[in-house]
Amino acid sequence: MNWDDTxxxxxDAERLVGPPGERLVGSAADRDDQAVxxxxxxxxxxxxxxxxxxxxxxxxxxxxxxxxxxxxxxVLLSGAPGLGKTTLSMIIAAEMGAPIxxxxxxxxxxxxxxxxxxxxxxxxxxxFLDEIHRMSRPAEEMLYMAMEDYRVDVIVGKGPGATAIPLxxxxxxxxxxxxxxxxxxxxxxxxxxxxxxMEFYEPAELERVIHRSANLLDVEIDPHGAAEIAGRSRGxxxxxxxxxxxxxxxxQVKADGHINRDIAGAALAVYEVDGxxxxxxxxxxxxxxxxxxxxxxxxxxxxxxxxxxxxxxxxEVAEPFxxxxxxxxxxxxxxxATPAAWAHLGLTPPQQTRGTSGQQDLFGA
Ligand SMILES: Nc1ncnc2c1ncn2[C@@H]1O[C@H](COP(=O)(O)OP(=O)(O)OP(=O)(O)O)[C@@H](O)[C@H]1O
Ligand SMILES: [Mg+2]
Numbered sequence: 001m002n003w004d005d006t007x008x009x010x011x012d013a014e015r016l017v018g019p020p021g022e023r024l025v026g027s028a029a030d031r032d033d034q035a036v037x038x039x040x041x042x043x044x045x046x047x048x049x050x051x052x053x054x055x056x057x058x059x060x061x062x063x064x065x066x067x068x069x070x071x072x073x074x075v076l077l078s079g080a081p082g083l084g085k086t087t088l089s090m091i092i093a094a095e096m097g098a099p100i101x102x103x104x105x106x107x108x109x110x111x112x113x114x115x116x117x118x119x120x121x122x123x124x125x126x127x128f129l130d131e132i133h134r135m136s137r138p139a140e141e142m143l144y145m146a147m148e149d150y151r152v153d154v155i156v157g158k159g160p161g162a163t164a165i166p167l168x169x170x171x172x173x174x175x176x177x178x179x180x181x182x183x184x185x186x187x188x189x190x191x192x193x194x195x196x197x198m199e200f201y202e203p204a205e206l207e208r209v210i211h212r213s214a215n216l217l218d219v220e221i222d223p224h225g226a227a228e229i230a231g232r233s234r235g236x237x238x239x240x241x242x243x244x245x246x247x248x249x250x251x252q253v254k255a256d257g258h259i260n261r262d263i264a265g266a267a268l269a270v271y272e273v274d275g276x277x278x279x280x281x282x283x284x285x286x287x288x289x290x291x292x293x294x295x296x297x298x299x300x301x302x303x304x305x306x307x308x309x310x311x312x313x314x315x316e317v318a319e320p321f322x323x324x325x326x327x328x329x330x331x332x333x334x335x336x337a338t339p340a341a342w343a344h345l346g347l348t349p350p351q352q353t354r355g356t357s358g359q360q361d362l363f364g365a
Contacts, residue, residue: 001112022318023156023173024246024271025279027081027236032245041087044094048084049212049237050087050205053194058088061194062095071124071171072096073193076132078181082238084336087175092175093126100126100167105134114139115154115167124172132176133183140188147174147191200235200324205228209237210244216258219248224261232268232277234321241276246271251326276325276344281309285318286327286345289337297334 026250041047043079045059065072067113077085093100121127146152153164210226229247233240250267251259272280288306289296304311327341342349
């Protein structure tokens with residue numbers, strides 16, 4: 001039997017993950033987040049928690065530009081979803097006392113769309129281009145010239161009679177955001193004066209994020225409660241804020257509204273987010289890997305069938321965090337659990353009979 005041909009016939013109702021955006025520990029913003037995030041966004045660099053290096057460097061870039069009375073250099077923000085790219089873009093505009101125009105790569109289908117936006121910018125305005133790696137090729141080429149020379153060529157007419165009319169632009173600051181810096185063509189990447197790589201946050205930083213948000217949401221939380229939520233937030237402020245809101249619900253319904261360690265732990269147990277931030281899907285993948293396949297190596301398709309999910313869901317939704325946490329490794333021979341995975345699920349790895357290469361012998365290496 002060829003495992004990879006096995007089709008997946010799990011009914012939707014039994015899936016471990018709902019529609020995209022409904023996962024409590026998912027890093028993309030859901031509708032609920034969008035409604036509340038505006039209120040929780042830090043407004044200036046001083047309020048922005050963590051990312052010390054980025055903050056220090058950006059502070060210098062912006063201060064210097066202000067001192068020169070010039071428009072700030074173009075800034076590229078790269079990092080995983082929910083780490084604060086949109087927030088930082090707004091802070092850049094606020095620190096420069098400039099208006100901000102917000103658009104995104106997918107919204108710019110044609111170069112003409114971009115020309116319309118660029119030609120209506122005011123001097124010094126910040127143009128925030130989210131998901132810049134998803135812009136169309138012709139728009140991208142127009143952007144090169146706009147970034148470098150503050151000029152675009154607007155094409156008028158079609159065919160042999162078409163002419164390019166150069167249009168001067170006022171100086172502006174482009175802030176590009178991307179979750180996939182590697183996908184940016186080098187000529188585009190090189191045109192940014194400053195690139196900030198946003199890292200995942202330390203638990204102590206997330207505790208500060210949680211205290212700050214609790215304050216704004218008028219929620220009482222003690223340091224142990226904040227630490228409990230921070231440890232399960234996958235290094236991501238957006239997830240920390242979302243877990244805080246769910247814990248708040250629980251505290252209001254089941255207790256007096258005050259959040260401490262016990263309440264936070266009990267609430268997140270209800271939502272099936274474990275002590276390390278793994279949810280039901282993550283744990284199902286690990287459990288299958290350990291209990292059914294002895295820790296691997298096992299192929300992705302087999303693992304996906306075992307948990308009743310699509311390959312893509314396992315690969316793109318569950319695995320990145322498991323790999324980041326050092327619980328699972330992707331090897332050319334298949335997925336392999338690390339000793340930390342056995343420890344996390346409280347299981348004992350099987351005794352290897354022939355030295356340390358038991359797993360390899362099994363697969364005839
Ligand atoms: N450094 C920070 N300090 C405090 N809160 C933060 C910080 N970074 C992010 N947040 C909070 O996390 C939420 C998500 O941040 P933001 O929308 O800026 O992420 P993003 O990187 O733009 O995500 P995406 O890639 O999905 O667009 C914001 O509402 C904000 O409240
Ligand atoms: Mg964003």
